[in-house]
């Protein structure tokens with residue numbers, strides 16, 4: 237059950253190249269504790285995406301840059 241997800245930045249705003257960053261499973265769904273009723277509104281949890289802003293490191297120039305990403309719900313950037 238290999239669920240290795242990646243996100244690709246292309247082009248990189250620093251060097252113009254293409255970089256891939258790994259994503260890891262972020263188990264926040266199980267820790268809500270809001271009761272079963274709140275889960276009914278989530279019809280397609282696998283398709284849910286959220287827009288987040290993260291700082292990433294360009295591996296070529298070693299410069300941090302800010303990127304707005306759409307991460308699948310339940311996954312978090314590891315880099």
Ligand SMILES: [Zn+2]
Pocket residue numbers: 248249250251252253255294295296297
């Ligand atoms: Zn770069």
